[in-house]
Amino acid sequence: MEAPDPRKSAEIRPPSGTVAGMATRTTSAPRGNTGGTSGGKSGSSAGRGTGSTTPRTGRTGSSTRAPRTRQLPAVEQRQPWPLRVLGGAWLGIGHMVGGGVRRIGHDVSDLPAEQRRDGAALFNLGLGVFIATFAWWGLTGWFPDTVYAVVNGTFGWISLLLPLMLFVCAFRLFRRPADGRGNNRVGIGFLIMTFAGCGLAHVLGGQPTVAQGFDGLRQAGGMLGFLAASPLAAIHAAVPLAIYGLLAFVSLLIITATPFGAIPRRLRGAYEHLMGIDLQEADDAGHDRSYLYETPAATAPKKKRRRLFGKDEENDAGLEGYVGDEAFEHAVIDDDAPAGDNESKGPSLAPGVRRPTQAEIAVEKIKAAQGLGTAGKAAAGENATEAIPLVTPGMVAAGSLNPVKVPANPVAPAPLPIPIPQRTEQLSLAGDVTYTLPSSDVLTPGSIPKERTEANDAIVASLTETLNQFNVEAQVTGFSRGPTVTRYEIELSPGTKVERVTALSKNISYAVASSDVRILSPIPGKSAIGIEIPNTDRETVSLGDVLRSQNARRTDHPMVMGVGKDVEGGYVVANLAKMPHLLVAGATGAGKSSFVNSMITSILMRATPDEVRMVMVDPKRVELTAYEGVPHLITPIITNPKKAAEALQWVVREMDARYDDLANYGFKHIDDFNKAVRAGKVQPPVDSKRVIRPYPYLLVIVDELADLMMVAPRDVEDSIVRITQLARAAGIHLVLATQRPSVDVVTGLIKANVPSRMAFATSSVTDSRVVLDQPGAEKLIGQGDALFLPMGASKAMRVQGAWVTESEIHKVVEHVKGQLKAVYRDDVAPEAQKKQIDDDIGDDLEVLLQATELVVTTQFGSTSMLQRKLRVGFAKAGRLMDLLESRGVVGPSEGSKARDVLVKPDDLAAVLAAMKGLDAPTAADSQTAALSDNANANIAQGGYAEDLVAADLDQRAQNVEYYDGADSPPGSHGDDEDGSEDAWSLTGR
């Protein structure tokens, strides 16, 4: 460590008390401190001063500010003692008054002492009161009269407004001294307003001249007004009126930080606020409305506005850029998405269904503000964009006292406890059944998120110190705390390479004692580097909170699910219908099943069985059993991978059937078809008995894709690819989960057709690449920490998955099952027929079938023939012959003679089926029966029009051939003996 330089250390000794407070506003982070570590820990040690505060030449930020810092104590030392006493008294009063002002309304009395500017604020306040005494209250005397003459003579009657402006400035300085940019903005706004006001007052006051005396000027815009307006008024009186009118309006916009584009919204907001229905404000404050998902279009105007208007407006700009700029549909329900966006596509609300009124929301909001402390207050719209300084003890010690700002409310508070809107649906078949969605209080609220903890402060100090140690000219400018990780933002000084920070990743990991540090360079949409570091005190995200969030409530779409919370604390809600298919992957224990549970529970909470139907495949047999029997299921939960593969084939056929309808009735999407059906615009042909109903969305959930791919890779892949390529328009959506995201499970074809991805922690970077096409998932920390890459997004969004407890699931399922009994279709995954393949056949079924065919067709029971024709050895041929005998195909051995064949060729099909373990009839029978079933089904259920039946039969015939004839084709599901329809008629037939 360098030897202390007594001259310098005398100059730079950290001042105490209020002067220290001033120093914090001007001192920059120490640079070039080779002994940074020890210096950083030693408070005001003179010994470390040399390195830590000596300004390095050539640095813009630090070198310009540091000298001022050093001068302050010297100036103070030079002041005579009476001045120092007076100054101390002034500041004492300032602190007293400031203490009171900071407690007004939203309490900000925890403002750090070193940030306060109470002296300046008190000056503004005093001046305002002083001017008010004579301007408002008419105080007389030589001194007030003199000052009044000057003020009034300068500003005319606009001087009446001066106290008001000074009070506002004082108020801001007391409460937000660190918001230099905002304070400057308001100050400049007031200056412009005064100037324009004087000009206007001069014209409106009859344009008095100096020659007419000062009395006239005082009645109008004063001397200032005269100077500002009279040259313009010489052209025409309307000119200064127009110019200064416009200027006054602009000054209003500057003071209120209102971009032009946001004027209507602000006016509406003001109206709602006055009427006590400021929903938007509550929304904005409570849900960190900017960051869920941004298009590049949104970020461009955002940056521009940020420079012009500061942080608050940055979001407005983002909002403007976003709305209407979408080039593609978003899976994520964004804070900024227009409210009606999803509603237009989703099913309309049933009669009796309503959203809470704004008045109700306002009442709830007030309750929230009373009940939830700071978070609740923030939710109530208070002080949402106020910046608070971040000065940590570590930074003070290190001498790096730059005010670091974080949003006062960086983490969205618990959502307003407004119930999820209750909807009731009349199920069409059982007309007297009213289906009620589960009540929102079934899902309990989570804990109130923390805005900032000591752990965060400690990490900021470590990061700052690491940057200093390596002489990287960059500063931690803020952080946003999410439930699992906090993202610290680092801004570089001009001329510093990004690589200097990214190269430090290992040192940063070391400094913060975490191996899961993830560096984002840059943070999408920001000129800053993000360093995501796991919280040592992580929080659970409750699904109830996500579903109660504004994002979820802004749409009634039944396929909307609560995903979780992003790193900025915003609730992430996604529409499964827009994904349109999702791959969920991650190592075991990373949180996939919990995610799938959240997804299913979201659907059960929001959708009726006639809106969404599900097929669940759970080869692990434990994950989804809780949902057995819910009426949203169209088939019992499938646990057998082979049956699951068959179910996928059924889904393909279902999709084809839906496409037929779309094509025949001329619609492009099932939503349009459904809308037309609801509006009564889709009529079956006159002579058809078919009753056309809206198609529900069909959600197919596979909890372990690897198990399916092991059983029938080709079939499963074929079905998945076909479904994913076409099913979007048919309202069929796939969710494929796997803990083995290797290329043999998630094949290239599957990947190419499943555009949305949710990656939980993977065990290797290779797995991460398979899921996301980029590394990152291997750095996740498990337990619901995920990277979400919805369709169309270029960068994955880090989210903490929503958590739903088993008891919550149980309550939801009980409620749902209590509403309606599940009615299963039996053609999706037909019950496996009694297994008749005896153990003695073992792996020889295939060859045994060939042997049977050979023997029966040739009617020649010879072992050597089997040997020859089937190219098997003597022993195997003998074994096959024994098996044939045991199944009654041939008679007993008669020495060297061929055996008697007991089965006639006509019965071959039945025998083969019996061997396969099926009691199916012959293939021909099967096909014929399927076709006639189909026709019956159509007639019984009011099926297709005659011409459609023919086309349908062709189609079915193909399906039957292709799918082996063992399954009933779609459309046959309702062929009940009494010809009645299924309550849940999936295909509407």
Ligand SMILES: Nc1ncnc2c1ncn2[C@@H]1O[C@H](COP(=O)(O)OP(=O)(O)OP(=O)(O)O)[C@@H](O)[C@H]1O
């Ligand atoms: N969103 C979450 N919030 C909090 N904890 C979670 C979350 N998701 C998962 N966990 C924790 O992680 C554990 C494992 O999660 P889960 O069973 O979902 O993992 P998985 O990836 O499905 O594992 P497997 O593949 O072995 O089934 C859970 O028991 C729970 O303790």
